Amino acid sequence: MGIRERLSGNEAAAIAMKQINPDVVAAFPITPSTEIPQYFSTFVSNGQVDTEFVAVESEHSAMTACIGAEAAGARAMTATSANGLSLMWEQIYIASSLRLPIVMSLVNRAVSGPLNIHNDHSDAMGVRDSGWIMLFSENNQEAYDNLLMAHKIAENKDVQLPLMVCQDGFITSHSIENIELLEDDKVKSFVGTYKPEHYLLNKEEPIAIGPLDLQAYLFEHKYQQAEGMRNAKKVIAEVSKEFEELTGRKYSFFEEYKLDDAEIAIVCMNSTAGTTKYVVDQLRKNGIKAGLLKIRMFRPFPTEEIAKALSHLKAVAVLDKADSLNGAGGALFEDVTSSMFVNKVQVPVVNYIYGIGGRDTTSKDIESVYNDLAKIADNGGTDDFYRYLGVRK
Amino acid sequence: MAYNLKEIMATKPSRFTAGHRMCAGCGAPVVGRTVLRALKNEDHAVVSCATGCMEVSTFIYPYTSWTDSFIHTAFECAAANSAGAEAAYKALKKQGKIPQDQNTKFIAFGGDGGTYDIGLQSLSGAMERGHDMVYVCYDNGAYMNTGIQRSSATPKFADTTTSPAGKVIPGKMQSRKDLTQIMVGHHLPYVAQSIAINNFKDLYEKSEKAIYTQGPAFLNVLAPCPRGWGYPTDMLMEINKLAVETCYWPLYEVIDGKYHITYKPTNKKPIEEFLKPQRRFKHMFQPGNEWMIEEFQKEVDKRWQELLDLEEITNKSTEE
Amino acid sequence: MTEISKNTPASELTIGGNIYNAGNAREFKTGDWRSVKPVFISEKCKQCGLCFPVCPDDAIPVNKEQNREDFDYDYCKGCGVCAKVCPFNAIEMKEENE
Numbered sequence: 001m002g003i004r005e006r007l008s009g010n011e012a013a014a015i016a017m018k019q020i021n022p023d024v025v026a027a028f029p030i031t032p033s034t035e036i037p038q039y040f041s042t043f044v045s046n047g048q049v050d051t052e053f054v055a056v057e058s059e060h061s062a063m064t065a066c067i068g069a070e071a072a073g074a075r076a077m078t079a080t081s082a083n084g085l086s087l088m089w090e091q092i093y094i095a096s097s098l099r100l101p102i103v104m105s106l107v108n109r110a111v112s113g114p115l116n117i118h119n120d121h122s123d124a125m126g127v128r129d130s131g132w133i134m135l136f137s138e139n140n141q142e143a144y145d146n147l148l149m150a151h152k153i154a155e156n157k158d159v160q161l162p163l164m165v166c167q168d169g170f171i172t173s174h175s176i177e178n179i180e181l182l183e184d185d186k187v188k189s190f191v192g193t194y195k196p197e198h199y200l201l202n203k204e205e206p207i208a209i210g211p212l213d214l215q216a217y218l219f220e221h222k223y224q225q226a227e228g229m230r231n232a233k234k235v236i237a238e239v240s241k242e243f244e245e246l247t248g249r250k251y252s253f254f255e256e257y258k259l260d261d262a263e264i265a266i267v268c269m270n271s272t273a274g275t276t277k278y279v280v281d282q283l284r285k286n287g288i289k290a291g292l293l294k295i296r297m298f299r300p301f302p303t304e305e306i307a308k309a310l311s312h313l314k315a316v317a318v319l320d321k322a323d324s325l326n327g328a329g330g331a332l333f334e335d336v337t338s339s340m341f342v343n344k345v346q347v348p349v350v351n352y353i354y355g356i357g358g359r360d361t362t363s364k365d366i367e368s369v370y371n372d373l374a375k376i377a378d379n380g381g382t383d384d385f386y387r388y389l390g391v392r393k
Numbered sequence: 394m395a396y397n398l399k400e401i402m403a404t405k406p407s408r409f410t411a412g413h414r415m416c417a418g419c420g421a422p423v424v425g426r427t428v429l430r431a432l433k434n435e436d437h438a439v440v441s442c443a444t445g446c447m448e449v450s451t452f453i454y455p456y457t458s459w460t461d462s463f464i465h466t467a468f469e470c471a472a473a474n475s476a477g478a479e480a481a482y483k484a485l486k487k488q489g490k491i492p493q494d495q496n497t498k499f500i501a502f503g504g505d506g507g508t509y510d511i512g513l514q515s516l517s518g519a520m521e522r523g524h525d526m527v528y529v530c531y532d533n534g535a536y537m538n539t540g541i542q543r544s545s546a547t548p549k550f551a552d553t554t555t556s557p558a559g560k561v562i563p564g565k566m567q568s569r570k571d572l573t574q575i576m577v578g579h580h581l582p583y584v585a586q587s588i589a590i591n592n593f594k595d596l597y598e599k600s601e602k603a604i605y606t607q608g609p610a611f612l613n614v615l616a617p618c619p620r621g622w623g624y625p626t627d628m629l630m631e632i633n634k635l636a637v638e639t640c641y642w643p644l645y646e647v648i649d650g651k652y653h654i655t656y657k658p659t660n661k662k663p664i665e666e667f668l669k670p671q672r673r674f675k676h677m678f679q680p681g682n683e684w685m686i687e688e689f690q691k692e693v694d695k696r697w698q699e700l701l702d703l704e705e706i707t708n709k710s711t712e713e
Numbered sequence: 714m715t716e717i718s719k720n721t722p723a724s725e726l727t728i729g730g731n732i733y734n735a736g737n738a739r740e741f742k743t744g745d746w747r748s749v750k751p752v753f754i755s756e757k758c759k760q761c762g763l764c765f766p767v768c769p770d771d772a773i774p775v776n777k778e779q780n781r782e783d784f785d786y787d788y789c790k791g792c793g794v795c796a797k798v799c800p801f802n803a804i805e806m807k808e809e810n811e
Contacts, residue, residue: 023484026477050488052480057518061473064466064515068477071464072439073491074484076477094466099729160728198733200462200478203437203495206735208457210451210465213730216719221730223723331421399762399779411771411788412738417746418792422769451738455717455727460736593766619792627793627806630767 002180002247009172012140012179013079013105013165014039016147016202018049019187022103023074023194026054026065028084031117032041033107034080050207059084063091063102070100071209073199075151077102081169082109082123089127094132096161097225098209101154102162103149104132108270108321109169110357118358119169121269122322124298125331131225133163133232134299138255142296143167143250148182151191152239158231166298168271170358182247191244210249219291233300253302255294258284262291262371265310267336268319269295272354272361279366290370301335310336314377316349317369319389323353329386348381354389365390398592402534405430406460408438413458414450418626420616420633421447421531423589424596428529428612429461436496443471443507446538446618447531469511471501472519472528472568479524498604499526505546507538509572520579520609526601530572531616541621545570548641549692550685551673553621558676563685568692576611577647583610585646587655588633594656595644595655602646615642623672635667640697644705652704658671661697664690715740743770747791749806753783757803764795764804 007015014036017025025044027037029167037053044053054069056062059080066076080088085106095102110116111123124134133153137143146165154163167173182278198207214222233253240251257277259265266276283290293309310316318337320330328334333351339346352369355361369389377383408429411501415422416486425447432438437462442448451458465473479499485491501519508530516528535553536542543556549568552558556565573586585599585604596614603610615636619626637641637656641664665686668674677685678702715737717726727733760780765773772789774782796804 023488024477024480026480041586045536050484052484053523054476055481056473056476057514059474059523060470061518064470064473065477065480066472068441068464068479069481069484070477072481072485074481079681090467091470097729097730098466164632175629198731200464201482201491201495201497202462203492203497205733206437206460206462207734208452208459208463208735209729210463211452211454211457211730211732217454217726217730220721220726221721222727224728227723283679307794398766399775401758402765402775403777403779404761407771409771410736410739411742411785412743413770414741414743415769417769417790418794419769422771423767426771427766452732454730455715455732456738456741457732457735458738460720462735589767592763625793629769629792629794630798 002182003273005141005179005181006176007179008174008176009143009167009171010035010107010174011039011145013147013167015181016144017041017077019182019184020077020147020151021049021107022051022077024052024054024066024069024076025078025306026056026062026069026076026193026229027078027080028056028062029225030059030081030084032109032173033079033081033084033105036105036107050345055342059087060091060331063088063095063386066102067091067095067100070102071098071200071285073196073201075194079107081107084112085123085127086111087171087321092127092130092211097221099160099225099228100162101151101160101334103147103150103154104164106164106166107169108166116357119171120356122359124166125324126320128299128331131229132299133229135152135163135165136296137165137167137172138271138273138294139172140177143172144179145179145243145251148187148190148241149239151194151385153232153235155194156235159228159235161225161228161232166270171271174314186246200214221307229300233302236297251296253297254309255296257292259291259293259309261287261289263314264370265291265293265313266317266319266366266369267293267332269298269332272319275361275363276366279363279370281368283370283372288374295332301339305338306336307339307345310340310347311345313347315373316347317373318349318351320353321355323356348376350376350382350385350387352387352389359390361390396594396598401430401597405434408432408460409451410458410460412456414453415446416620418619418629420533420589420618420629422672424614424616427589427593427596428600431597431604432498437496438498438500439464439475441465441471441474441478441501442469443503445504445507445513447502447504449538468507470515471503471507471512472516475499475501475526476519476522476524479526499524500604501526501528503528503530504537505530505532505534506544509546510544511568517579520576520581523608525608527610527612529612529614531614532614533616533618533621535621537618537621546572549689550555550677552676553673563676563682572694573613580650581611582606582608582649583646586613586642587591587644588615588637588642590633590637600648621673624670628670632670635662638662639664639667639693641667641693643697643700645700651699651707654700664693715755742787743790744787747789748809749791749793750786750809751784751789751791751793751796752805752807754803754805757768759801761800763800767794767798769794
């Protein structure tokens with residue numbers, strides 16, 4: 001039986017980090033993730049962890065120090081948001097190319113500009129092709145659980161890739177909700193110890209990391225990375241199963257909420273799924289067969305499984321909390337529709353860009369999407385597939 | 394123990410091997426190798442390197458010239474890479490995850506581009522945080538790896554590919570940044586400026602002090618570039634000597650804030666002697682451009698005098 | 714020996730471009746860069762040691778007796794720095810094919 005608590009998303013992430021007890025944490029303050037290193041440095045100051053906390057002078061150095069530490073043979077963690085992630089961007093790619101299983105808490109916030117400190121997913125979407133495993137979390141519990149599973153996934157020999165756990169800035173990070181924590185000793189034995197095969201601090205085997213990798217080799221090294229990402233899918237499934245056995249909490253690539261018999265459905269990520277579940281319940285009371293597919297594993301993207309899960313529907317709406325500004329729709333929309341196309345699933349799909357810069361997305365907004373879907377289902381499709389939800393035009 | 398170059402060369406192995414692809418006559422490998430030779434034989438190092446000539450010529454997959462552990466990630470962050478590895482060392486040692494008798498030293502290398510310019514923030518941060526590491530700048534006075542573009546370390550009037558000596562603008566119009574002084578401003582336990590000269594005593598001993606001083610240390614070492622500076626490849630040691638004898642590159646160290654000039658030329662040579670053999674200053678010797686040499690000389694004199702003053706002031710204050 | 718070459722399949726390459734054989738660049742010979750070469754005239758050499766450390770390419774071997782030996786032409790790029798510092802004219806630069 002776990003420990004019942006009431007924590008914000010940031011507290012939950014910090015508690016997870018405390019229980020994981022990483023060797024090095026390097027972080028820089030940025031709203032809304034600031035509290036994570038803040039809480040964590042208290043644990044360090046009070047001797048509750050063995051961690052060396054490196055209070056770096058920028059997010060670029062945060063990721064660089066994490067790379068140095070992880071390459072040295074340590075477990076390294078960090079937390080950031082928005083522009084912090086943008087400043088890390090160069091090192092984000094390097095971390096994954098060097099196959100270093102660094103774990104990050106990404107508290108999602110709008111990337112400037114203009115400056116805005118509130119939630120959307122533009123930070124995460126900016127690194128979606130960087131070779132990091134990306135797990136999304138609806139609430140504090142999921143943010144906590146995903147972090148506990150992170151190292152087992154990232155450090156797996158067949159994977160060896162960095163991993164970020166996303167949660168919505170303010171909406172999740174700053175709201176206090178009930179949560180069930182695992183006991184420290186159970187976390188310790190679940191996460192296990194990190195035993196890298198090759199590392200800088202092994203005096204007996206000095207190694208070199210980060211070469212100039214020219215035409216004869218970079219292609220193959222990128223192929224290896226792609227293999228690691230493909231392998232991650234299986235490993236995520238295995239680790240999630242193990243976690244379920246320990247906690248009773250079940251995690252899949254995505255959550256299907258009343259999707260089995262649904263006719264119309266929304267696909268979304270993070271906290272919006274909570275609002276959507278409420279709306280689904282309301283609509284169901286009126287006999288409307290609404291459902292939800294909430295993505296947890298965004299990278300690697302569960303292409304076949306998603307296509308299959310949506311194949312029986314009459315209309316689908318994909319909600320993107322960031323616009324790709326490509327004139328064609330958001331990133332999640334692209335992934336979902338291409339998954340459906342290559343798997344020969346022909347269901348009308350529409351995309352909504354929503355909630356940008358922390359704009360509230362209410363149950364009424366979500367309901368309007370289902371109303372639109374009902375119409376699309378009746379008409380058998382729409383040409384107007386790239387839409388904005390709740391913007392003042 | 395008295396410095397004995399021959400003994401050092403015979404008993405301490407090279408930790409920066411042959412088979413690297415730096416240009417013929419390059420000053421940087423000589424610096425890198427000497428710094429690493431100052432390590433005790435039984436000690437291990439984690440070397441971090443900024444993107445630049447030294448990195449792209451020494452670790453081209455699948456060959457590495459480094460016999461110690463080595464990491465490179467990007468241009469501006471050699472210091473932060475070292476900082477992270479050093480933090481890992483502390484954490485793992487504390488937990489008994491690496492042998493207690495293992496002594497690992499953290500040494501970062503960057504050129505002037507990766508140190509004076511794009512990497513200054515990362516360097517400043519790592520030094521301020523007090524990591525037990527040494528940052529070594531091999532200063533060749535321009536972005537040589539990308540083809541001789543000006544940096545903030547490029548001397549005034551130098552002809553580079555982004556400060557070309559033209560009909561209206563005669564080369565770089567700004568004086569060089571004094572990074573060593575900026576690092577002194579960080580109040581580090583050890584800061585030094587050196588060069589490979591004579592029997593390498595100055596560079597070797599400063600490297601030894603920098604490596605074995607507890608806490609952050611900074612070494613700024615001039616490393617001439619025959620291609621970028623435009624002098625024949627065999628002139629490396631003469632150029633180094635002229636840089637010192639003209640006081641263009643003074644040799645000094647600052648230990649806990651106290652300055653010590655490690656070499657004072659008895660007859661300070663005119664700056665022309667340093668400038669003349671180098672193609673990048675060729676335009677300064679054209680008729681009508683005498684003012685440029687005069688101005689250059691004034692700046693060298695001013696900075697040398699400042700250094701003499703600093704030595705006097707910082708040593709006086711503790712005597713009282 | 715480093716067994717990685719441009720024909721090695723991805724499954725056999727080290728991940729991330731890591732190298733676990735520190736100092737293996739010695740297998741990469743740079744001697745063919747040379748257009749002029751230093752010639753060591755041992756009878757003129759006083760073993761003063763000035764040439765040992767100036768070589769950018771580690772091409773002047775020093776033995777246990779603290780004496781230099783002949784050049785390692787596998788690596789010498791022919792820059793001539795050693796010849797310039799020799800006070801005894803014990804190193805002469807010659808055209809490579811002389």
